[in-house]
Amino acid sequence: MAELKFIKPELNKRTSACCGPAESMLQYANESSVSASLPVLKKNRKAYVTGSLMTDTGAVPVISTDITRSDYWEHVKCRASAFRNTYTIDPGLYAVGSPDKNSDVLVSANYKLSFDALRKALKGISAWILALDTKGINVWCAAGKGTFGTDELIRRISITKLDKVVSHRKIIVPQLGAPGISAHKVLKASGFRVCYGPVRAEDIGPYIASEYMATGEMRTVTFPFIDRLILTPMEINPAMKKYYPWFALITLAVFGLQPGGIFFRGALFGGLPFLLLGLISIFAGALVTPALLPFIPFRSFAVKGWITGMLLVIFSAGFAEIFNQVNTILLIFTYLFFPLASSYIALQFTGSTTFTGMSGVKKELRIGIPLYIGGLILSGLLLSAYKLQQWGVL
């Protein structure tokens, strides 16, 4: 397939703001032994590998820039499930198009979603992709953990003998990887100059075309509605698995336990509105709050979650007239417990955002955790009081 050669060799020699001209050409040792360190071309070849390219250091898999339907299906599964460990690719060097010694080297993670975003953005471009071993975690998170880091980058450059594959001494690292990388240390240890590319993979083309100048916009992280929505299954899943079964169990027990024994009918009819309210508070904290994040007042996630939870509880309680004949203790319990649950769940979303810092979350937790624990104890006391009242003790 004749790929359009987007990157002309001379482009690399021009000076740009972040990267000087490629350093002096190296002499090439003409070894053509297939290096075991390169990504193995397994018999069960991955669908995105379309062939292989011989280099001075051995064969490099050539990958497609098309995202197939099975790739998309993987993306959906990956977003929806909590176990994303299988969505990895082999770390190492890959080729896109027909790159040569002057072609750009783009660094990525061995997480399928990051890798797919990059190869999709490279349509019509010939380049090398160096996938670091980030244990199948995306660039941004891996950089925070340090697996997308200076040491791994230096190691991967040396394992893949990158200095023999390309003649220049420049690598393009996604800007989101910057928290894990110290560019000056990489330069010192490997001789490769790190250039930080744009934040979003789709800006790679324009970035290369504009001679490696990223605009301010390309450098800034945003957090649009769609991105926030995509991440909500990550919040709903653990909340449903971790907290809801306990909550349901306790609710059914409270309403089922009658003076004359355990009654299933009582459990179901008395408990049902509360089971629904439990779902509503998860919905409020894990879906509504993230989706409407910028429109909910206050900066604190806990407060945002509480407000959303409270509004939804009031709304649904009023709407369904659940509480027409409900007693006062249960009413207090409802307005205490469910907004707090929503608040706690919303606070967990700080892990998915692109703008919350550790000091801020620590501050929220310092104030929030005593309130959550206090609220939980009080809720327990209220439920006990309700039971005692029902049994005629109070």
Place this chain on the structure above:
Amino acid sequence: MKYLKNVASLEVDIDACTGCGVCIEVCPHNVLAVEKRKVVILDKDRCMECGACAGNCAFGALRVDKGVGCAAALINSIISGGEPSCDCSGSNKSACC
């Protein structure tokens, strides 16, 4: 979108700064700028403490408590007593994808 006011731990050592501008390039939230060949903080509340600027300043002119702004990670670290880490792969709390 900004997070809490006045909590970010970002600090600048003006004397060490050479005005090279690397930190501006890596910052994802446009927190920093160079004015008169020295770095300035434009808006500290935008800083998410990712540590990119400090890690890439060859002159050690920036300091920030780098860490994950993730409630689940911090709660886990309180419970287990370990370092907070955004453990996306192992546990069922998956903060990032």
